[in-house]
Amino acid sequence: MNIENSTADATQEDASKKQYEEAVKLQEFLISIACQLPAAISNKELTYSKSHIRILSIGLSRLEFICHDPKILEIPVSYLAMYENSKWTIDKLTEFIETDQLKKAEDLAEFQLIPFLKEWKEDTYFWLLIYPDKEKMSHYYEHEFIPNHRNTYEDRGKNYLVSIFIPVYNKVEYTKKCLESLFRNTDFAKHSCELILLNDGSTDETEEYFKELGIRKVLTLKRNVKAMIFSLMYRVCEGKYAAFINNDTILTSNWLDNLLTCIQSDPDIISVAPSTPNTSNLQGMADEFTPENAEEKAKSHNVKCPYLWEEKCRLMPVIALYDIDKVNTIGFADRFYYTMEFWDDDFSLRARRAGYKQILCKDTWCYHFGSISGKEDQLKYRTLQNGRSLFIQKHGVDPWGHNFCYDPYLLTHLETTFPDLPEDTPILSIDPGFGADVIQLMTGLRRLGKKVTFSFAIGDSNLADDLKPLKGTVSIAESRYDMHRALPAGSYQYISIGKEISLYPDYSELLKACASRLKPGGVISFYLTNPYSLGLKRELEEERLLNGKHSMTLIPLNEVVSILMEQGLKPNASGIFEANLPSILMPNRSEHLNRYLVLATKPK
DSSP states (O other), X not given: OHHHHHHXXXXXXXXXXXXXXXXXXXXXXXXXXXXXXXXXXXXXXXXXXXXXHHHHHHXXXXXXXXXXXXXXXXXXXXXXXXXXXXXXXXXXXXXXXXXXXXXXXXXXXXXXXXXXHHHHHHHHHIIIIITTOHHHHHHIIIIIHHHHTOOOOTTXXXXXXXXXXXXXXXXXXXXXXXXXXXXXXXXXXXXXXXXXXXXXXXXXXXXXXXXXXXXXXXXXXXXXXTTHHHHHHHHTOOEEEEEEEOTTEEOOTTHHHHHHHHHTSOTTEEEEEXXXXXXXXXXXXXXXXXXXXXXXXXXXXXXXXXXXXXXXXXXXXSEEEEEHHHHTTTOSOOTTOTTSSSHHHHHHHHHHHTTOEEEEEEEEEOEEOOSTTTXXXXXXXXXXXXXXXXXXXXXXXXXXXXXXXXXXXXXXXXXXXXXXXXXXXXXXXXXXXXXXXXXXXXXXXXXXXXXXXXXXXXXXXXXXXXXXXXXXXXXXXXXXXXXXXXXXXXXXXXXXXXXXXXXXXXXXXHHHHHHHTXXXXXXXXXXXXXXXXXXXXXXXXXXXXXXXXXXXXXXXXXXXXXXXXXXXOEEEEEEEEOSSOOSSOOTTOGGGEEEEEEEEEOOO
16 A cells, blocks of 8 residues: 555656646746747837737646645745736736837836746746755756856946846835935936836835836836845846845945945955945944934045955845846855845855955945844744755855854954064964954955965865955865864964864864964964853753764863963963853852953064
8 A cells, every 4th residue: 555655656746747847848938939029019010929928828827727736835936926927917018018008018028027937937947846856956056056047138238337126025115215315326327327126016005106216127026926036136137237225225425436446446356235234244333323314424434445345255235236247157146045034145155155255345334224124024934044044955054154254352352463563464274164254354454554365274175165265275184183284384474273272182283283383473363162161061061062063172271371382472361251141240260251262472
């Protein structure tokens, strides 16, 4: 009986797969038909256009059966929504032709129908024929993802330098503030800009507001499709650059001038973003910046200043400018992040692994209200947690893992060692993770006019490509037991150990090897877990430490100090308190200290 059931299930699965494959082929055919419509409508070949629209309607009706497929209910596919969106678009196209609104019909075919059908096909193909098979997904990302998501305008930049695109889902009051600030602070003629708006199934007055604006490119989705919106808008950008803007932002003076100056300054830059409050990744500003004073304060602040540019290992694109030619080499947004979270972390990872730079332009301040559209879903549907899980599933690393965001405490202490540095500043970074700390260190040194070069020693080969933008040599340790043998030869001004020194079984030999490579006046930096801390005691009591991925050597501070002093270094340790301190602090108890930051200097 079990064998019979298994055979029946396999037969049903094969039949479903065949149906899905036929659906994708039909969608590809409909795309080819739709691609002929803009030119036909432009040439007023109306009989020809109407016959093509009839073919599209017939083809669409043949695709309706999948809307009722049980698999559609099991996975985050947008099939039903895109069926309805495409059907509505074809009906609207017919209406425009029948009422002799041919320019509107031409635009609707090119900027809505064609991208709708392309994204619908890709959604069907990925979710029904690729996902969740790991081998198929690996092949898809290696060979199909990039060409299937490429912006295909061959004369990009001819009509527009910048395509500005803004997706909207309800919250029309914020959209109005955003667009009004955009119109006040953007010279559309100077930079030859086009504006692209997308209404992602809003149920408020967004559609009526968009009609009042008279914008040529407005994509209207009757049903919300979440993450697909990014690819939809990217497909219709005719500019050399694409500016993505959240609708819960306020644009300020010179925002576009400054971002263009930055992205055009280096052929390796793929994306840039301004500083905005209420944004993660340390992308805000220290000054008091509110919706009421944002535009006025920015008038005096937003002056082009490369000194204030900061390279990042990832960039949160509340507002961001992209180089489309470079984006086409890695692909834009991945529909796999259907929760709308972590698609930007995924893009950042792919960008840095391709060797591209991402820059935070702190010479430009804009305002961000903060997850106005997405906050409800974050709380109700745990979209952040789900998106993080999807990232780990795809890449095998945690987007919030080691060094995804730089450590201000470490960098503040390292800055005290900057005075009187030599012009050449070679840096050896050991296990820098995603590299946020060393990138920030590089920024601080370059601001002083120092020439910075990198060498790396890492224990996880999966993170080697994350260091590509820094253009340094990378040495990979065979195991975490012999990191000291993997250190590249040379002399260094800074040696940064990215992981806690307690995680290295060879910590004594590692510190000695680092000391031997340190230039006079150079600094070694690392963290050391306090073996007497409350946090460590709790982990031992609950056996969480023993069940963890890495074992830890419990090292007293005085032992590390002795090793460093024996190597002729001058160590200095700063104690860091527990995040949650006891209600009554016991005086002179070392258990209140969670860990130490150790800076060891070699005398000149």
